[in-house]
Amino acid sequence: MLSDPIARIRRFHRAVTSEVGVLDASFLGRGRPLGPARVLNAIGSGRRDIRDIRAYLGLDSGLMSRLLRSLEAEGLIEIEGNASDSRRRSARLTGAGALEYAAYEALSDAQAAEILDKHQARERLLAAMDLIATTLGRDRIVIEEARPGDPRSQSCLSAYYGELAARFERGFDVSLSADPEARDMERPRGSFLLAVSDGLPVGCVGLKGTDKGYAEVKRLWIAPAARGLGLSRRLMEELERIAIELGYDRLRLDTNSALPEAVGLYRNSGWTEIARFNDDPYPDLFFERIIAGAGARTGASTGVGAEPAAG
Amino acid sequence: MLSDPIARIRRFHRAVTSEVGVLDASFLGRGRPLGPARVLNAIGSGRRDIRDIRAYLGLDSGLMSRLLRSLEAEGLIEIEGNASDSRRRSARLTGAGALEYAAYEALSDAQAAEILDKHQARERLLAAMDLIATTLGRDRIVIEEARPGDPRSQSCLSAYYGELAARFERGFDVSLSADPEARDMERPRGSFLLAVSDGLPVGCVGLKGTDKGYAEVKRLWIAPAARGLGLSRRLMEELERIAIELGYDRLRLDTNSALPEAVGLYRNSGWTEIARFNDDPYPDLFFERIIAGAGARTGASTGVGAEPAAG
DNA sequence: CAATATATCTGACTAAAGTCAGGTATATCA
DNA sequence: TGATATACCTGACTTTAGTCAGATATATTG
Structure with a gap:
């Protein structure tokens, strides 16, 4: 101070x-x-x-x-x-x-x-405690697979929706969006990952399987207390590994320009902007990434400092 | 979280x-x-x-x-x-x-x-540590008199100026404002108070003596980590006690509507809005308070939750 | 296979922290 | 003034934590 x-x-x-x-x-x-x-x-x-x-x-x-x-x-x-x-x-x-x-x-x-x-x-005090616990414990944050219905997943998702509602000018109503069915984000079609700090979920990302030859990345979110620790990159790398394991060779995602940290991450880690591929009312940016071939992997050295709040 | x-x-x-x-x-x-x-x-x-x-x-x-x-x-x-x-x-x-x-x-x-x-x-981590240290140690925060030239006073004042610069749309340049001369904020004409948490200055306020029959309250500032702890009220009460001791029976202050927490405090603790009494370019609100008579003291029960960042 | 390393256990020991029962000198209270 | 409380001290003691040198059984390595 x-x-x-x-x-x-x-x-x-x-x-x-x-x-x-x-x-x-x-x-x-x-x-x-x-x-x-x-x-x-x-x-x-x-x-x-x-x-x-x-x-x-x-x-x-x-x-x-x-x-x-x-x-x-x-x-x-x-x-x-x-x-x-x-x-x-x-x-x-x-x-x-x-x-x-x-x-x-x-x-x-x-x-x-x-x-x-x-x-x-006071919520400010608790938020400061969360930030300190998460930062000091960054080496112990683990990425683990969970079902989307897991209470820890649900608490991340509702925080994610709340953040979208706050960031989007006209708010966010999950029922208007193409909400991935839970089954699409579970094996064998997809997956759902949590970043867990000392038992507390501090981030998530979903892999939604489709029948169109690609899988979609959905619901990338990092808790405010855990931003800046490189977690979104760790989540994305693990998700990609799982996608390959499940047999996908192409990933897609949609996002919004109101989420600049997320967009920055995608642009800096091998994603290519493509044309709109769905009619969801919220996204205005669309990306694709080939994951099967060598050299298409997420470049660990193309590091971008900013951490997506949501994407 | x-x-x-x-x-x-x-x-x-x-x-x-x-x-x-x-x-x-x-x-x-x-x-x-x-x-x-x-x-x-x-x-x-x-x-x-x-x-x-x-x-x-x-x-x-x-x-x-x-x-x-x-x-x-x-x-x-x-x-x-x-x-x-x-x-x-x-x-x-x-x-x-x-x-x-x-x-x-x-x-x-x-x-x-x-x-x-x-x-x-990371500055976020340090800010969280400050918040926790200050909140946990709130009972040990002491109000003490210091000279405006004291390094601790100076660090509060520069934080105060920085905050005004950020809050005012057209910035803040202390040289354009009526900067109270140090001598006017020292005894016997005036005073300068610090709120000190475990050695660290976390707030200040000045009493500027004048020859016009009143003293002015200047430079009320509370560090972000120490807001919400009732410190501005404690500073103001102590300042008022000193003003009476120095023989004043009337206080005045100027402030700005861009500082709503401060304005709220004044309105809720017995200050009366008056007409402009100086030609300083920054303030747009002016208050006065009679302190000598009984019943004119700061009402401790009129508590307002918000803490002025600056005033 | 022999040599070596690992996991646990036991007994003998030490250091540090803390407790308790007085003892002395001084201060305070009725 | 006498009774009581306080501040500090000393000696004798216990508990807890930790160290170290083996002993035993099992696993691993060359």
């Missing part, structure tokens, strides 16, 4: 560790030391392989072994062997363990709720 | 503790356990009273005593008595202690710089 970046980051750190740092207390408050609590929470959140947990928490193997014994003695976990490699072990929550894990989760929730109350849940 | 607020806050917390948490490592890396390092840093950052440090760090008196002994043995601090209450003690850094404290500061700076590099110092 008014100071050098280093001072700003340190000020942020001070604020967060003194105010939000209370959240760490959620690993205590159940009469168990931090060590076993961390292991129990790692297991509860889905990590079952002992080796993984040890690497994730950075624990010495001797210490890890003892922490497991103490959780076992409490009746919270059970250890079982690994079928493929019998040196390795896996952990599983017992019924009592699942209850205990749920209690830790409830503690975390309560402490987050306290922050929410204290600062009146 | 796409999820409930509790989940968003918890996600933020995870991201921050895993990525920024590295900053805590700055308390290590000097071959000293966390305990004495924390105490040394508390003393270095200006806390001298042992009792205060103990309360701040949440330490048992026995533990505190031993930590002080170990720092003393290293020759980093000296303990001295307290003149007014000889039960109490104060700590002071020796020369070696000041060097050691500086080394910790350098470590913190280096680690903040690493985050900065890793994420390419």
Whole structure:
């Protein structure tokens, strides 16, 4: 704001560790030391392989072994062997363990709720938190396939429609547009991809199969907090790989000049503008791209900085 | 973004503790356990009273005593008595202690710089950090008097001018405006106030003394990250208190209809619109407020949510 | 196959953090 | 003034976290 970046980051750190740092207390408050609590929470959140947990928490193997014994003695976990490699072990929550894990989760929730109350849940604050979490976690953002009906897909799509409505001068009504049927964006005809940051969907794109010899790219959207991280390019590259896998050799898409970031991406990554190929009332720009032949792949080095909000 | 607020806050917390948490490592890396390092840093950052440090760090008196002994043995601090209450003690850094404290500061700076590099110092990220630090620390924002020439005042003023330039259709050139001479905004003629969040100036307002029987309110500005926290009201109330102290019973100000948040604040806190009283080219709205008589004070309950960006 | 690496476990140890019961000197209150 | 509270100190103790050197069983490599 008014100071050098280093001072700003340190000020942020001070604020967060003194105010939000209370959240760490959620690993205590159940009469168990931090060590076993961390292991129990790692297991509860889905990590079952002992080796993984040890690497994730950075624990010495001797210490890890003892922490497991103490959780076992409490009746919270059970250890079982690994079928493929019998040196390795896996952990599983017992019924009592699942209850205990749920209690830790409830503690975390309560402490987050306290922050929410204290600062009146201002949307600006939450948006800033999203931006920071997404930016800091950019290396952990994964692209995964999901059905269009998945609640995470649906939440991206409604954000996408909302953004179109705000950007288009005359608004956007999905029922007037050629809404791809869900079946067309599922295998084997098509696909639907999500960019997921730490469990939160922050972007999507759909591949709509047709019977006309090409597939269409639809619903490319990146959440505001995740723009500028190169996600739309990652989504498009993965979508293209899937399109080839499904046997397509040509992709098409329609978009709108009110979405300049998206248009910029297409122009800079090997798409060719073509004539209108549908009668959807919203788009005014149409692109095509040959994907089967060598040299037609998305050029990773033709990088464009801007991130499409929607396309 | 796409999820409930509790989940968003918890996600933020995870991201921050895993990525920024590295900053805590700055308390290590000097071959000293966390305990004495924390105490040394508390003393270095200006806390001298042992009792205060103990309360701040949440330490048992026995533990505190031993930590002080170990720092003393290293020759980093000296303990001295307290003149007014000889039960109490104060700590002071020796020369070696000041060097050691500086080394910790350098470590913190280096680690903040690493985050900065890793994420390419994107201004959006820093702005989000400022917003969070300021919001979480709102209870610790203090209003203090400063000279207009103070570097912190100057940084607020240049941000203020920049914002006017962006908001006014024909821009803003401070040399065309009636720039209050610094002397008019210093005691005994006037005053200048800063809102300071954790060392960082996030807002200002000036009281410009005149010989015409009134004082003028000038340069009311709140940093974007600090809007919505009620700071402009706090600044105005403190300024009014000082104006009464300096013997004024009437305040005036000019502003512009391009600054609706500021205008809203004035209308909602007892100011009366009056006719133009100067020939400055920029303002188009003029207000007055009687401050001496009872019942003329800023009504704390007439709260308006919006925060003036500038006024 | 032998040599080497990996995954986990056990026992012995240390360092750090924290707790608790007093002790001394001083301040404050009724 | 006497009773009580406060600030700091010391010594004895416990808990937690972590380290290290093997031991055992299994997997991988040349």
